[in-house]
Amino acid sequence: MRQPVFSTSVTHSIVQDLGVGIVTGRFDDVPFPTESALCEHYGAARTVLREAVKMLIAKGLITTRPKQGIRVSPEHNWNLLDPDVLRWLLERKFSMRLLVEFTQIRLDVESGAAALAARFATEDDKAQIQAAIGRMYAAEKGDDDPLHSDIAFHVAVLQASGNRFYLQMRDMISAALHVSIMRTNKLKGVHRASARDHDRVAQLILAGESEAARKEMRDLIQGAFDLINELPKRE
Amino acid sequence: MRQPVFSTSVTHSIVQDLGVGIVTGRFDDVPFPTESALCEHYGAARTVLREAVKMLIAKGLITTRPKQGIRVSPEHNWNLLDPDVLRWLLERKFSMRLLVEFTQIRLDVESGAAALAARFATEDDKAQIQAAIGRMYAAEKGDDDPLHSDIAFHVAVLQASGNRFYLQMRDMISAALHVSIMRTNKLKGVHRASARDHDRVAQLILAGESEAARKEMRDLIQGAFDLINELPKRE
DNA sequence: CCGTCAAGAAATATATTACAAATAATCTAA
DNA sequence: TTAGATTATTTGTAATATATTTCTTGACGG
Helix, strand or coil: CCCCCCCCCHHHHHHHHHHHHHHCCCCCCCCCCCHHHHHHHHCCCHHHHHHHHHHHHHCCCEEEECCCEEEECCHHHCCCCCHHHHHHHHHHCCCHHHHHHHHHHHHHHHHHHHHHHHHHCCHHHHHHHHHHHHHHHHHHCCCCCHHHHHHHHHHHHHHHCCCHHHHHHHHHHHHHHHHHHHHHHHHHCCCCCCHHHHHHHHHHHHCCCHHHHHHHHHHHHHHHHHHHHHCCCCC | CCCCCCCCCHHHHHHHHHHHHHHCCCCCCCCCCCHHHHHHHHCCCHHHHHHHHHHHHHCCCEEEECCCEEEECCHHHCCCCCHHHHHHHHHHCCCHHHHHHHHHHHHHHHHHHHHHHHHHCCHHHHHHHHHHHHHHHHHHCCCCCHHHHHHHHHHHHHHHCCCHHHHHHHHHHHHHHHHHHHHHHHHHCCCCCCHHHHHHHHHHHHCCCHHHHHHHHHHHHHHHHHHHHHCCCCC
16 A cells, blocks of 8 residues: 555566665665666666656765766765665665664754653543553553564554654664664564653643653663664674 | 755756745635646746656645646645755745744754763764854854854754754754744844854853753753844744 | 867657557446 | 556656866967
């Protein structure tokens, strides 16, 4: 339902492949191929290639100029907050540094969202938050998925903030959380914040305790941050 | 230097026009034109239109399906943090609500960036911050531009955080700050935080006082936030 | 002899046109 | 209700022409 229209659209798969290639540095040392070279490589028509290229331009990954060809943009021009770009980076070029940076911004963003949620959450928002907490408790008893219930909670809080910019980070944070938890689990064994810890945040939001909710959410994520910092720093 | 390649590229101007049209709700009540209708309207070839459409898809503004045509995505799918999308919104469909929401997230993001800057700023970062403060004092004496020196300060702090996600918000925040200051000036007369207020933040960053810098930056932006909330709420 | 400028050539993206194929909503008939 | 046909529309292919930037070359002046 949320799939790309043509599930195996040629354009889409070229965008994927080039996008992943760019963020993983496949073209760092070699000049980026020209349009026609890419056509040949993918066995696709010119227009299809051009459309793929345009999508990557729209995401800030490349630029094009006559006589100069296609070039990978300097990294600071990439739309890091574009869900595709971030996902490509997290899934294909995971690095401790990226995870640390992302968790740092989560400390600010999610605690801010919690504070807003405490003030502005609608009844429906509150129900969503409580439902997620319920799932987390269920997960501790093996009756639900721990990963998805955790993500559901964080998304519900962003949603409850009523601020579109926080809401925008929903996809990013759920993608990142997914990768983050998988990694930390793999490296350290299952060890993450309990449903009880999350519940404390939820209760403060439901009670409208804005500043307390901010602090509690910050502490919660700080816990994840500390866990990450204990991981081996290789690369 | 940061201009689009062909300064008057047909594709680029179509993307602009459609992008602005979408965010300003030009297609809310009428069905979105088909590819061929757009061709005719812009007097452009089919392929050009398709490339423009692909760029808008990449920014989350539209979706396409056979038999259904091009459709404007629900607003929560827009890549609000894409610099183009945000700029279109701010410049062409300014609303108090958007400015309030954006300033809310700035409270969290910029105070977080200030805290990180206090811990991790390089010598060069610090020099940039001090230079911006110098420009702000100069602006108060009429020797520099008040708007640009203000923006330079906030950008320098984001840069100094050393975190790519904060850095990513540079374009967004400078665009938004630009619009925000213009608006508040127009509606309330010149009245904004002094160079002295900014300098206090800068000194705390330079001194490595992480938590104090966070608080001072938050207070600074809270001042702007209070100012915005005093503005007439029309629309 | 060196540097600057102008004109032309070359490389490459950009734009046009025409047509074929695939997909998914809608309609029709059993 | 379901299965199939219809049809509107995007997606993909191909060949060609245009526009823009960069590089090269040469001329001129210092």
